[in-house]
Amino acid sequence: MASMSSKRLQKELTKIQGTLPPGITLVSAPDLREWVMDISIIDNPIYPPNETYRMRFSFSPSYPIEAPEVVFVVLAAPERKIPIHPHIYSNGIICLDLLDSQGWSPVHNVESVCISIQSMLAGNTKAERPPGDAEFVRSNRQRPRDINFLYHDPKV
Amino acid sequence: MSRSHFSRSPRGNQDPTFTRTHSHSHSSSNPINTLGLPSPPPNGRRSSMGVEVRGMRRLEQRRNMEESHYLACNARAQNYNPPVDLRLLDYVSSYDNNLMCAICRCPFVDPVILNECDHCFCRACIRQCWNTNTTYTPLGPRGDCPTCRTPAKLGPRSATSKILVNLVDELIVQCPRKDDGCKAEVRRCEVQDHVNIYCGYTLIECTGKDCTDPVRRKDAAQSCLHYGASCLLCHKELQQWKLEAHWRSECPDRRVHCEMCKSPVFHRELEMHNKETCPAISTPCPGCSSRNKRGHAEAHAKSCTFAKLAPVLLRQQERLDEQEAAQKEMSRKLEVLEGGFTNMQGILFPSQEVENADRRSGDSNHIPYLRRSLVSPENADADAPTNDFAGFDWNFSAADVRHDGASSAETFQNGMASPPTRAAPAVPGPRPDDLPEPFSSDFDLASPPTFPPSGPYASPLHHLLSMHESLRDEMTRITSALSELDGRHSMQILNENLRTREEISYLAAQTAGLQRQMHWFTSAQLQRQQGRSPTPGASGSALGGAMMDAGAGAGVEAAVGAVSTAATALRGAARMVNVGGSASGVGMRRGTSEEGRTKL
Numbered sequence: 001m002a003s004m005s006s007k008r009l010q011k012e013l014t015k016i017q018g019t020l021p022p023g024i025t026l027v028s029a030p031d032l033r034e035w036v037m038d039i040s041i042i043d044n045p046i047y048p049p050n051e052t053y054r055m056r057f058s059f060s061p062s063y064p065i066e067a068p069e070v071v072f073v074v075l076a077a078p079e080r081k082i083p084i085h086p087h088i089y090s091n092g093i094i095c096l097d098l099l100d101s102q103g104w105s106p107v108h109n110v111e112s113v114c115i116s117i118q119s120m121l122a123g124n125t126k127a128e129r130p131p132g133d134a135e136f137v138r139s140n141r142q143r144p145r146d147i148n149f150l151y152h153d154p155k156v
Numbered sequence: 157m158s159r160s161h162f163s164r165s166p167r168g169n170q171d172p173t174f175t176r177t178h179s180h181s182h183s184s185s186n187p188i189n190t191l192g193l194p195s196p197p198p199n200g201r202r203s204s205m206g207v208e209v210r211g212m213r214r215l216e217q218r219r220n221m222e223e224s225h226y227l228a229c230n231a232r233a234q235n236y237n238p239p240v241d242l243r244l245l246d247y248v249s250s251y252d253n254n255l256m257c258a259i260c261r262c263p264f265v266d267p268v269i270l271n272e273c274d275h276c277f278c279r280a281c282i283r284q285c286w287n288t289n290t291t292y293t294p295l296g297p298r299g300d301c302p303t304c305r306t307p308a309k310l311g312p313r314s315a316t317s318k319i320l321v322n323l324v325d326e327l328i329v330q331c332p333r334k335d336d337g338c339k340a341e342v343r344r345c346e347v348q349d350h351v352n353i354y355c356g357y358t359l360i361e362c363t364g365k366d367c368t369d370p371v372r373r374k375d376a377a378q379s380c381l382h383y384g385a386s387c388l389l390c391h392k393e394l395q396q397w398k399l400e401a402h403w404r405s406e407c408p409d410r411r412v413h414c415e416m417c418k419s420p421v422f423h424r425e426l427e428m429h430n431k432e433t434c435p436a437i438s439t440p441c442p443g444c445s446s447r448n449k450r451g452h453a454e455a456h457a458k459s460c461t462f463a464k465l466a467p468v469l470l471r472q473q474e475r476l477d478e479q480e481a482a483q484k485e486m487s488r489k490l491e492v493l494e495g496g497f498t499n500m501q502g503i504l505f506p507s508q509e510v511e512n513a514d515r516r517s518g519d520s521n522h523i524p525y526l527r528r529s530l531v532s533p534e535n536a537d538a539d540a541p542t543n544d545f546a547g548f549d550w551n552f553s554a555a556d557v558r559h560d561g562a563s564s565a566e567t568f569q570n571g572m573a574s575p576p577t578r579a580a581p582a583v584p585g586p587r588p589d590d591l592p593e594p595f596s597s598d599f600d601l602a603s604p605p606t607f608p609p610s611g612p613y614a615s616p617l618h619h620l621l622s623m624h625e626s627l628r629d630e631m632t633r634i635t636s637a638l639s640e641l642d643g644r645h646s647m648q649i650l651n652e653n654l655r656t657r658e659e660i661s662y663l664a665a666q667t668a669g670l671q672r673q674m675h676w677f678t679s680a681q682l683q684r685q686q687g688r689s690p691t692p693g694a695s696g697s698a699l700g701g702a703m704m705d706a707g708a709g710a711g712v713e714a715a716v717g718a719v720s721t722a723a724t725a726l727r728g729a730a731r732m733v734n735v736g737g738s739a740s741g742v743g744m745r746r747g748t749s750e751e752g753r754t755k756l
Binding site: 003007011065105107109 | 258259281285300
C-alpha cells in the first residue's frame with residue numbers, strides 16, 4: 001500500500017513539475033509525505049491579485065484511498081496569509097467536503113484539489129471568517145481530518 | 157494468488173520436521189519413480205494381501221509427504237518472491253492516458269467496468285477504494301463510483317473486453333528486481349513468469365544440503381553461499397550471498413559516480429564532495445550576485461571586481477554588524493533614560509506646584525531666583541520694582557495657563573486668584589515692549605523656540621532641570637542659614653538667662669539679709685518687751701506699749717510675709733525665664749525662617 005501511494009505521488013509529481021494551471025505553483029516537495037503549493041486567485045476583488053496563499057499537503061501512506069490533509073499556512077517571508085473565506089478558519093483549516101473521508105474520492109489528485117480550492121476562493125463573495133472562528137481556533141487541537149464538519153453550503 | 161497446481165489432500169497433515177529432514181533427498185528425485193519402487197517394509201515379512209494394503213498405505217503416506225513438502229517449498233518461495241503487483245511496475249513503453257486507472261494512475265490491471273456508469277478501474281483499486289478487501293459485504297462489492305459518485309456494484313459481468321486487457325498486457329515493463337540489478341524488460345503479462353522462472357535476481361531456496369536460506373537464482377548453481385564473509389572494502393561481516401547486494405547499494409566504501417561531475421567518489425564522501433569539492437556545483441560569488449560553478453570560480457574571481465573586493469566587503473559587513481549591535485544597545489539605554497526623565501518630569505511638576513503655593517502664601521519675591529530663571533536672562537532687570545514684577549509674573553502665568561497642561565494650569569490659576577489686588581491684569585509701563593513676543597503669547601514649556609537659542613538652556617526640560625538644581629541649592633543655603641541663626645539665638649538666650657539668674661540670686665541674697673535684719677529687730681523688740689513688763693508702775697504705758705508692740709509685731713510679720721512672697725515671685729520669675737527661654741527658641745525658629753528668607 002505504501003508503495004502504491006509513493007508510486008502515485010511520484011507520477012503526480014512528474015506531472016506537476018511539467019505543467020500546472022495558472023495561479024498554482026509547486027513550492028517544494030522534499031519527500032512523498034508533504035508538499036507545499038502556492039495558489040493565487042486571479043479574478044476576485046476580495047483577494048488582491050498579487051497576493052499568494054500557501055497550502056501544505058500531507059499525505060498518509062494510504063494516500064489515494066485516503067484524502068490528503070490540506071491546510072493553509074502563514075509565513076512571514078515571503079508573506080503568506082490565510083485567505084479570508086466563510087469556510088476557511090483563521091488557523092488555515094479548510095472546511096471542504098472534498099478533503100473529508102466522505103467527500104474524498106481516489107480519483108482526485110493534488111492538482112484537482114488545488115483547482116477546487118482556487119475556484120472556491122474565486123467564487124467567494126463574502127469577506128468573512130466562518131461563524132465561531134475564534135472559538136474554533138482557540139479550542140481546536142484535532143487534525144483536520146478528525147474534525148466532524150457539517151457541510152451545509154451547496155454553493156461552494 | 158496461489159500458484160499451486162497440487163490439490164491439498166484432506167489427510168495431508170504431516171509432521172513438518174519430518175518434511176524438512178527429508179526435503180533435500182526427495183526434491184530432486186522424480187515422485188513417480190519413488191511411487192514405482194516402494195521401499196521394502198521394515199519388518200521384512202511378506203504376505204500378498206498384507207503387502208498390497210501396506211504398500212498402498214505407504215504409497216499414500218509418501219504422496220502426502222511429497223505434497224506437503226512441495227507446498228512448504230512453494231510457500232517459502234512465495235515468501236521470498238511475493239506476487240508481483242502490476243501497478244507498481246515501471247513501464248518502458250509509453251501508453252495512452254485513456255488506458256490509465258484513475259485511482260492508481262497506471263495502465264489498467266485486471267480492469268473492471270462499473271455497469272451503472274461505464275467507468276473503468278483496476279479491480280484491486282476499486283476494491284481498495286470500496287474497502288471490500290477487509291470487510292465482508294454479503295451482496296457483493298458495492299459503493300459509489302469514485303469518478304461520478306453513482307452508486308455501483310461489481311457484478312459477474314463487470315470484466316471488460318479482452319481487447320482492453322490485451323492492450324494493457326502488451327505493454328513492456330521493467331523487471332521489479334531492477335533495483336537489484338536485473339535489466340530485463342518484458343511484456344507485462346509475462347512479468348510474473350519472468351520473476352518466478354527466469355529472473356536471476358529472484359530469491360530461491362539454496363541448493364546446498366540442509367540449507368533452507370534464500371539465495372539468488374543466478375547464484376544457486378554455485379554451492380551454498382550461506383557462510384560468513386567480510387566486505388573487502390568496509391570489512392563488515394555478512395554472508396557471502398549478500399555481498400553483491402551490499403556492494404551495490406549498502407557499502408559505504410563503494411565507488412559511486414557523482415551525478416554532477418561524473419567523477420568517481422566513495423559513497424561515504426559523496427555528501428562532502430557535493431558540499432565542498434564538486435566542481436560542477438555552482439556556488440554564489442561572494443561579491444556579485446552571480447552563481448558560478450566551482451570549477452570556474454577562480455576564473456570568475458579574476459574578472460569580477462566584486463570578488464576582489466570581497467574581503468573588504470566582508471570586513472565592512474562585520475563592522476556594520478558591530479555598529480548595529482552598538483546602536484541597539486544605545487537605543488536601549490536611551491529608552492531607559494527617557495523613562496527616567498519622564499519620571500523626573502512627573503516629580504518636577506508637583507514640585508513646581510509647591511513652589512507656586514509657597515509664592516502665593518508669602519511675599520511674592522522671596523524666591524527671586526526662580527523667577528529670574530523662568531524669565532529669560534535679558535529680562536533679569538525686571539525684578540527690581542516688586543510691584544511691576546508681580547504684574548509681569550501674573551501675565552506670564554496667564555499665558556502659561558493658556559498653553560500648558562491641565563495640572564500646572566490649575567496651580568497657576570490658584571496662584572492667580574490669591575494675589576489679585578496687587579497684580580494688574582495688564583503689564584504697566586514699558587514692560588510689554590521689553591518682553592519678547594513669545595513670552596507674552598506663546599510661552600510653552602514644550603516648545604524650545606520660546607527660549608533664546610543662544611541662552612544657557614537648550615530646551616525647556618533643561619531649563620526645568622537647572623531650575624530644580626538651583627532650588628535645591630537655595631534650600632541648602634536656607635537650611636544652613638537657619639541652623640546658624642538657631643545657634644546664635646540660643647547663645648543669646650543663654651547669656652540673658654545667666655544675667656537674670658545672677659540678678660535673681662542677688663535679689664535672693666538681699667531678701668535673705670532683710671529677713672535676717674527683720675529677725676534681729678523682732679527678737680530685740682521681744683527682749684525689750686519682756687524686760688519692761690515686770691515693772692508695776694507703768695501698766696497703762698505698758699498696755700500702750702503692748703499695743704504698740706502688737707502693732708509693730710504685726711508690721712514685722714507683714715514685712716516677713718512680703719519678703720517671702722517676693723522670694724517666691726523671684727523663684728517664679730526664674731522659672732519663667734527658663735520656660736521663656738525655651739519658648740522663645742521655638743518662636744525664634746519660626747522667626748528665623750522669615751528672617752533668613754528676607755536676608756537672602
